[in-house]
Amino acid sequence: MSAVLALAIFLVAFFFIATEKANKVKVVLVAAGLMAVFGLVPGSEVFFSEHSGIDWNVIFLLFGMMIIVGIVKQTGVFDYLAIWAAKKARGRPYRLMVMLMVITAIASPFLDNVTTIMLVAPVTIVVCNRLRIAAQPYLIAEVLASNIGGAATLIGDPPNIIIGSRAGLTFTDFLVHMAPIVAVVFVVFVLLTKVLFRKSFQYNAEHVEAVMALQEKRAITDPAMLRRCLIVFTGVVIGFGLHAVLHLDPAIVALVGAGVMLLVTRADVNDVLAEVEWPTLTFFMGLFVMVAGLVHTGVIETVGTWAVSAFGDNYFAAATALLFGSSVLGAFFDNIPYVATMTPVVEGMVAEIPDAATGQSLWWAFALGADFGGNGTAVAASANVVALGIAARAGHRISFWQFTRYGIVVTLISTVMAWVYVWLRYF
Amino acid sequence: MSTAGQLAGRTERADAMQARDIAINVPTVTVDDPITKAVRVMAVNRLPGLIVVDDRARPWTVLPGTQVLRLAVPQSYQEDPALARVVDEGHADLFWMELADRTVGDVAPNHRAKPATVRADATLLEVAALMARQHSPLVAVIDDDGALVGAITLDRLITSLAVYTGED
Numbered sequence: 001m002s003a004v005l006a007l008a009i010f011l012v013a014f015f016f017i018a019t020e021k022a023n024k025v026k027v028v029l030v031a032a033g034l035m036a037v038f039g040l041v042p043g044s045e046v047f048f049s050e051h052s053g054i055d056w057n058v059i060f061l062l063f064g065m066m067i068i069v070g071i072v073k074q075t076g077v078f079d080y081l082a083i084w085a086a087k088k089a090r091g092r093p094y095r096l097m098v099m100l101m102v103i104t105a106i107a108s109p110f111l112d113n114v115t116t117i118m119l120v121a122p123v124t125i126v127v128c129n130r131l132r133i134a135a136q137p138y139l140i141a142e143v144l145a146s147n148i149g150g151a152a153t154l155i156g157d158p159p160n161i162i163i164g165s166r167a168g169l170t171f172t173d174f175l176v177h178m179a180p181i182v183a184v185v186f187v188v189f190v191l192l193t194k195v196l197f198r199k200s201f202q203y204n205a206e207h208v209e210a211v212m213a214l215q216e217k218r219a220i221t222d223p224a225m226l227r228r229c230l231i232v233f234t235g236v237v238i239g240f241g242l243h244a245v246l247h248l249d250p251a252i253v254a255l256v257g258a259g260v261m262l263l264v265t266r267a268d269v270n271d272v273l274a275e276v277e278w279p280t281l282t283f284f285m286g287l288f289v290m291v292a293g294l295v296h297t298g299v300i301e302t303v304g305t306w307a308v309s310a311f312g313d314n315y316f317a318a319a320t321a322l323l324f325g326s327s328v329l330g331a332f333f334d335n336i337p338y339v340a341t342m343t344p345v346v347e348g349m350v351a352e353i354p355d356a357a358t359g360q361s362l363w364w365a366f367a368l369g370a371d372f373g374g375n376g377t378a379v380a381a382s383a384n385v386v387a388l389g390i391a392a393r394a395g396h397r398i399s400f401w402q403f404t405r406y407g408i409v410v411t412l413i414s415t416v417m418a419w420v421y422v423w424l425r426y427f
Numbered sequence: 428m429s430t431a432g433q434l435a436g437r438t439e440r441a442d443a444m445q446a447r448d449i450a451i452n453v454p455t456v457t458v459d460d461p462i463t464k465a466v467r468v469m470a471v472n473r474l475p476g477l478i479v480v481d482d483r484a485r486p487w488t489v490l491p492g493t494q495v496l497r498l499a500v501p502q503s504y505q506e507d508p509a510l511a512r513v514v515d516e517g518h519a520d521l522f523w524m525e526l527a528d529r530t531v532g533d534v535a536p537n538h539r540a541k542p543a544t545v546r547a548d549a550t551l552l553e554v555a556a557l558m559a560r561q562h563s564p565l566v567a568v569i570d571d572d573g574a575l576v577g578a579i580t581l582d583r584l585i586t587s588l589a590v591y592t593g594e595d
Contacts, residue, residue, distance in 0.1 A: 213518070214515060221512070394501060
C-alpha cells in the first residue's frame with residue numbers, strides 16, 4: 001500500500017514537473033513533504049543517509065561551483081573571448097559559428113551548461129545584431145555544443161554530478177571514459193552544422209566593420225583578479241583530478257576552491273551569494289526526498305529486479321536499453337529528475353553484475369544517453385530553456401520546433417555514436 | 428499660538444488632507460504599448476515613473492523611473508556589465524534601437540511587485556509610507572472598484588506636506 005502511495009505522489013509530482021503546470025520547486029517541496037508526513041521515508045534518513053536521502057555531495061558540489069562561477073563570470077573573460085572570436089571570423093557565418101561553438105564546448109565541461117549559455121548567448125546576440133543576421137542558428141548551435149561538451153566531465157552537466165556521486169565515479173573516471181567520445185561527437189557535430197544550418201548562413205560584408213568596432217579589451221577591467229581566478233580555478237580542476245591521491249570528495253574540493261576564490265579576489269560575499277541559484281539547490285533536495293520515498297517503499301527495487309530479470313546476463317542489451325531509453329526519455333523530460341529517479345535503478349542493476357568494469361559500462365551508457373538526450377527537444381535540459389528565454393527577450397524568438405528539429409537530428413547521431421563507442425570499448 | 432495649539436492645528440489640517448485632494452491626472456500606458464512610447468510619455472510629461480493599466484483601467488503595475496529604464500535597457504547589458512563595456516561609443520547611444528517594437532508586457536518582470544496604489548481616502552502618511560516602502564516616487568490612486576482615479580508624485584506629496592503642514 002505504501003509503495004502505491006509513494007508511486008502516486010511521485011507520478012503526480014513528475015507530471016507537474018514535466019508539463020511545467022506548476023513551479024517545479026513548489027512541486028518537489030510538496031511531494032517531499034507528503035513522502036515524509038505519510039512515513040514513506042524516515043525523517044532521519046532524509047538528512048543523514050547518502051543513498052536514500054538528500055545527497056549532500058551533489059548539493060554542496062553544485063553550491064561550491066555556483067560560487068566559483070559567480071566570481072569567474074565577473075571577470076568579463078567570456079565577453080572578451082566571444083568578441084575576439086567574432087573579430088577573427090570577420091563576419092564569415094560558418095567560421096563565426098564554429099568559433100562560438102568551440103568556446104562553448106571548451107567552457108561547458110568546467111562550468112554548468114546554464115551558466116555557459118548565460119555567458120555566451122548575450123554576446124552572440126550583440127554580434128549577430130551588428131552583422132544584421134538572425135541569431136537563432138548560432139544560439140541553437142551553442143546550446144547543442146554546450147550539452148555535448150558538458151557530458152565530458154563530472155561537473156559539466158548536473159546528471160553527471162548525480163551519477164558520479166551515487167556510483168562513486170571520480171572526475172578522472174569521467175575524463176577517461178566520457179571525454180574521448182564527447183570529443184569525437186563534437187567534431188562530427190561541428191561538421192554537421194555546416195549542413196544543418198546551411199540555409200541560415202548569411203554574409204553581410206558591409207556590416208563587418210560594426211563588429212570590428214567592439215572593444216573586447218574593455219570587458220576585462222581587473223586583469224589581476226582574472227589571473228587569480230584562473231589560478232584558483234585550475235587548482236580546483238587539479239583537485240578534482242587528484243581524487244585518487246588526495247581522497248577529497250569533489251564537493252569538498254569545490255567548497256575549498258570557492259572559499260579560496262572569495263579570499264583572493266576579495267569579491268563581495270553578498271554579491272556572490274546572490275548568484276547562487278537557491279531554487280535549483282532546493283529543487284535537487286526535494287527531488288532526492290521524492291526518490292528516497294520510492295527507494296524505501298521498494299518501488300525502485302521492484303523496477304530494478306524486473307530490469308535485471310529482463311536482461312539476464314546480456315549486459316550489452318542492458319547498456320543499449322539504458323543508452324537509448326535515457327536518450328529518448330531525457331529528450332522529453334528534464335534530464336535532471338529523470339537521472340535522479342533512474343540512478344537507484346541502475347545502481348541495483350550494476351550490483352548484480354559480478355564484473356566491476358562491465359558494471360561501470362552501464363553507468364557510462366546511462367550518462368551518455370541522459371546527457372545527449374538533453375539536446376533532443378527545447379525542454380530537455382535547463383540550458384535549452386534558458387537560451388530560448390534569452391533569445392525571446394532579445395527579439396530573436398526561437399520556437400519549440402525550430403530548436404527541436406535540429407536537436408532531434410543531433411541527439412540521434414550522437415546517441416548512435418555513443419552506442420557504437422560503448423559497444424566497441426566495453427563489450 | 429502655543430506649541431500644543433500649533434501641533435493640534437497642524438494635525439487637524441493633515442487629517443483633512445486625503446489622497447484624492449492632491450492626486451493629479453497623469454497619462455498612462457498599457458502592456459500592449461511599445462516601450463519607446465512608454466519612455467516618451469514619461470519624458471514628455473516629466474513624470475517620475477509610469478502607471479501601466481490593464482484593459483479595465485486598473486493599475487497593472489506602477490514603475491518608478493529607474494524601472495522604466497530597466498525596461499528600456501536590454502536585460503543582457505543589465506546582467507553583464509562587461510558586455511555593456513565592450514559596446515563602442517558609436518553604438519552605445521543606440522541601445523534603444525534594439526527594443527524595436529517590443530511592448531511593455533514583453534519585457535516586464537515575471538514577478539511583478541504589488542502595484543503601488545492607495546485608496547482615494549488614504550491619508551498623506553499612508554501615501555508617504557507606501558512611497559518609502561516601495562521605493563516609488565509615483566503612487567496610483569484608485570477607487571473602490573480598483574480603477575485608476577489619479578496619481579500622486581513624490582514632488583506633489585512633498586510640496587503638499589510642506590505647504591499645508593509646515594511652519595507659518
